[in-house]
Amino acid sequence: MPELPEVETTRRGISPHLTGQTVQAIVVRQPRLRWPVPPDLPEKLDRQTIRTVERRGKYILIGTNRGTLIVHLGMSGSLRILAPDSPPRKHDHLDFILANGTCLRFHDPRRFGCVVWTEDDPSTHPLLAELGPEPLGECFDAPYLHGKARGRSVSVKSFIMDSRIVVGVGNIYANEALFRAGIDPRRPAGRIALPRYEKLVVSIREVLSEAIEQGGTTLRDFVNETGSPGYFQQTLQIYGRTGELCRRCGELIRTQRLGQRSTYWCPNCQH
Ligand code: ZN
Numbered sequence: 001m002p003e004l005p006e007v008e009t010t011r012r013g014i015s016p017h018l019t020g021q022t023v024q025a026i027v028v029r030q031p032r033l034r035w036p037v038p039p040d041l042p043e044k045l046d047r048q049t050i051r052t053v054e055r056r057g058k059y060i061l062i063g064t065n066r067g068t069l070i071v072h073l074g075m076s077g078s079l080r081i082l083a084p085d086s087p088p089r090k091h092d093h094l095d096f097i098l099a100n101g102t103c104l105r106f107h108d109p110r111r112f113g114c115v116v117w118t119e120d121d122p123s124t125h126p127l128l129a130e131l132g133p134e135p136l137g138e139c140f141d142a143p144y145l146h147g148k149a150r151g152r153s154v155s156v157k158s159f160i161m162d163s164r165i166v167v168g169v170g171n172i173y174a175n176e177a178l179f180r181a182g183i184d185p186r187r188p189a190g191r192i193a194l195p196r197y198e199k200l201v202v203s204i205r206e207v208l209s210e211a212i213e214q215g216g217t218t219l220r221d222f223v224n225e226t227g228s229p230g231y232f233q234q235t236l237q238i239y240g241r242t243g244e245l246c247r248r249c250g251e252l253i254r255t256q257r258l259g260q261r262s263t264y265w266c267p268n269c270q271h
Contacts, residue, residue: 001074001075001076001170002058002073002074002077002078003058003168003170003172003173003211004057004058004135004167004168004169004170004173004208005208005211005212005214005215006073006211006215007055007058007059007060007073007168008055008212008215009212009215010060010073010078010079011053011054011055011060012215013081014053014060014079014080014081014104015053017081017102017104018050018053018062018081018098018104019050019051019052019053020049020050020051021049021050021098021099021100021102022047022048022049022050022098022099023045023046023047023048023049023050023064023096023097023098023099024047024097024098024099025042025046025095025097026041026042026045026094026095026096026097027094027095027097028041028042028093028094029088029092029093029094029095030091030093030094030111031093032111033074033093033108033111033112033113033114033115034072034074034111034112034113034114035114035116037093037094037115037116038116038117041115041117044066044067044117044119045064045066045069045096045117048064048065048066049064049065050062050063050064051063051064051065056122056123056128056131056134056167057128057131057134057163057167057168058072058073058167058168059071059072059127059128060072060073060079061122063122066119067117067118067119067120068117068118068119068122069115069116069117070114070115070116070117070118070122070125070127070128071106071113071114071115072113072114072127073108073113074108074110074111074112074113074114075110075112075113076108076109076110076112076113077106077107077108077112077113078106078107078108079104079105079106079107080104080105080107081102081103081104081105082102082103082105083101083102083103084097084101084102084103086103086105088105089107090109091107091108091109091111092105092106092107093106093107093108093111094106094115114127130163130164131163131164131167132162132163132164132165132166132167133166133167134166134167134168135166135167135168135169135204135205135208136205136208136209140166140201140204141201142194142195142197142198142200142201143194145160145165145166145197145200145201146192146193146194146197148165149189149190149192149197150190151190152188152189152190153188153189153190154188154189155185155186155187155188155189155258155259156178156183156184156185156186156187156188156189156192156200157174157175157178157185157186157258157259157261157263158189158258158259158261159189160174160177160178160200160204161174161259161261166204168208169204169208171239171261171262172236172239173204173207173208173211175238175239175262175263175264175265176203176207176236176237176238176239177200177203177204177206177207178200178203178265178270179237179238179264179265179266179269179270180199180203180206180207180237181196181199181200181202181203182196182199182269182270182271183196183199183200183270183271184265184267184270184271185258185263185265185270186256186258186263186265187271238253238264238265238266239262239264240262240264241253241264242255242264246266246268246269248266248269249266249268249269251266251267251268251269253265253266254266254267
């Protein structure tokens with residue numbers, strides 16, 4: 001599933017090809033995505049010039065003077081820049097054909113992604129209005145997390161994966177960040193002191209930034225017809241290592257389901 005680093009890499013990959021370009025036509029092959037593609041989208045976007053390509057959480061926001069296209073890649077979505085005469089493959093649901101002769105193509109086999117349109121401030125759109133701060137932004141810090149955690153008995157792992165608390169901390173990144181910070185993922189969020197949240201904030205920023213950096217090497221995939229967008233294979237310290245030994249101390253890694261998500265920790269390094 002595309003996580004925040006993959007979405008940010010997608011944004012960086014497509015942005016230079018879109019910014020300043022004018023939309024000439026839209027081809028909708030399959031409007032039934034997670035939410036239906038608005039039937040009047042071709043009309044709304046007709047002759048609009050793309051001003052900005054931004055990201056909020058895992059949403060890509062393509063801004064024009066008239067409004068904003070909000071795109072989510074769901075479980076299996078991708079966006080590519082192609083020549084408009086590239087024959088569509090199965091699951092290539094939408095094409096945004098640009099006046100310069102290229103095309104932005106949305107591909108999504110499982111159709112959990114979405115392409116919606118708003119003419120209001122996108123931050124007030126129902127999909128975005130409830131989102132917590134960006135993990136790499138200035139509003140996300142230890143006093144904020146510590147304050148939000150006060151009195152909460154939910155596990156710290158489920159807490160940091162809640163997009164109302166902070167956006168974009170997916171399961172793999174939550175496991176890795178908690179390992180780096182030395183925090184047991186099962187610990188109640190409200191029973192962690194401020195200095196430990198300081199460590200956790202640094203760890204979350206690190207694992208996401210490292211993944212985004214790695215993603216930079218896959219940028220060419222966004223203008224390549226055949227290559228699949230590479231999801232980042234970071235060296236994982238803890239995630240998925242059932243039955244293996246901790247790289248730091250040699251203890252057997254523990255695993256259990258927590259909030260229905262696979263959870264891994266070292267009982268010696270994390271408490
Ligand atoms: Zn260990």
